Amino acid sequence: MNQIITFGEVLMRLSPEGNKKFIQSNLLEFYFGGTEINVGISIANFGGNVKHISCISDDFVGDTAISYLRRFGVDTSEIVRSKRPLGVYFLEIGAVMRPSSISYNRSHSSFSEIQPSMVNWEKSLEDGKWFHWTGITPALCKGGYDTLKEGLILARKKGMEVSADPTYRSGLWKYGEDPKVILTDLLNYSTIFIGGVNEINEVLATNFSYSEEDFIAASKLLMEEFPTIKKVFDKIRTAVNASWHKIRSRMWNGIEFRETEDFDITHIVDRIGTGDAYAAGLIYGLQHYDDFKAMEFAAAASALKHTYEGDVNFSSVDEVLGILGGNTSGRFNR
Numbered sequence: 001m002n003q004i005i006t007f008g009e010v011l012m013r014l015s016p017e018g019n020k021k022f023i024q025s026n027l028l029e030f031y032f033g034g035t036e037i038n039v040g041i042s043i044a045n046f047g048g049n050v051k052h053i054s055c056i057s058d059d060f061v062g063d064t065a066i067s068y069l070r071r072f073g074v075d076t077s078e079i080v081r082s083k084r085p086l087g088v089y090f091l092e093i094g095a096v097m098r099p100s101s102i103s104y105n106r107s108h109s110s111f112s113e114i115q116p117s118m119v120n121w122e123k124s125l126e127d128g129k130w131f132h133w134t135g136i137t138p139a140l141c142k143g144g145y146d147t148l149k150e151g152l153i154l155a156r157k158k159g160m161e162v163s164a165d166p167t168y169r170s171g172l173w174k175y176g177e178d179p180k181v182i183l184t185d186l187l188n189y190s191t192i193f194i195g196g197v198n199e200i201n202e203v204l205a206t207n208f209s210y211s212e213e214d215f216i217a218a219s220k221l222l223m224e225e226f227p228t229i230k231k232v233f234d235k236i237r238t239a240v241n242a243s244w245h246k247i248r249s250r251m252w253n254g255i256e257f258r259e260t261e262d263f264d265i266t267h268i269v270d271r272i273g274t275g276d277a278y279a280a281g282l283i284y285g286l287q288h289y290d291d292f293k294a295m296e297f298a299a300a301a302s303a304l305k306h307t308y309e310g311d312v313n314f315s316s317v318d319e320v321l322g323i324l325g326g327n328t329s330g331r332f333n334r
Helices: 035-045 060-071 136-140 142-157 179-187 197-204 212-225 274-286 291-305 317-324
Strands: 003-007 011-016 028-033 050-053 055-057 080-082 087-092 101-105 128-134 161-165 192-194 231-241 244-252 257-259 263-265
Touching: 003 035, 003 142, 028 035, 028 060, 035 050, 035 060, 035 128, 035 136, 035 274, 055 060, 128 136, 128 142, 128 274, 136 142, 136 179, 142 161, 142 179, 161 274, 179 197, 192 274, 197 212, 212 231, 212 244, 212 257, 231 274, 231 291, 244 274, 244 291, 257 291, 263 291, 274 291, 291 317
Parallel strands: 003 050, 003 128, 011 087, 055 080, 128 161, 161 192, 192 231
Antiparallel strands: 011 028, 087 101, 231 244, 244 257, 244 263
16 A cells, blocks of 8 residues: 555644734644654645554543544554643744744653554554654654664565654753664664754764765765665755745755755745655655655745644645746735
8 A cells, every 4th residue: 555654743732823922822722743743644635645653642632633633644543542641832933033932741741651562563564665754753752762663673674665854852852862872773774864964963973064065975974874875855944034934955865966946935824844844745756756856846845834834734746846836926826
């Protein structure tokens, strides 16, 4: 069935309406998100066959989260349930010179008790073609790391493509393990690297700059250290202010360096999940286009995500291709 497999925490997001701070509002909007499900739902919106594996609270909040995933056609058959509550995060969306702010409440969430014994990877991966992981999951808890590693080992034995978005966030690593050791371990089972010089510097303890030459050199060194990695894709964000950003992408596929033009986002509605939209666009694109078109598709998908409230990119393939075709005026479709 050529399923794309994602594994990670499902979170509930709580935000005041618009650009308000919590102190201004008595009303909150809620959304479901989480790095890996943002990727999975976006791919499902492109028509992909996606399965998400997680541990979710065994209550009406968890029921609602699972219903949300199913609404987009995501396979939830391997999700396990827990008596612990669903993880929550609180978001104030900034504007112009005021940045957005996030506070997490996930230390004792349902996902934090995930263990390898809770996931039947043989069954979960029986129809798998592609496995996507991020550095968020192994950062949350040792069980997340151990469970993810078992899945990746089996995925590679089955010949699956494995995309890695290492996403190092220092504030998440609280259970005593060295992030560099964990991430480098998991990269040994990966074939596509989604990240730039910052991420490469973190895992290799190097000091490459943002220049084209250093990006190529960093990518080549990464491939030498991790021979299973065949391609490196990097999303570059230029911030004019909190409401106006520019997105482009570049790659080194072991043969050539390519870079896209900037996508100019002059009024950001919501930037949460835009990196996940890029990863989803890249995973879809690499299965349907050449490397450069896949990278263009990913950058356009990321740009479009900035126009949707919530964590998920709701764009279709045709909408992304329309942006690539120059349809950026925002005029009515009739």
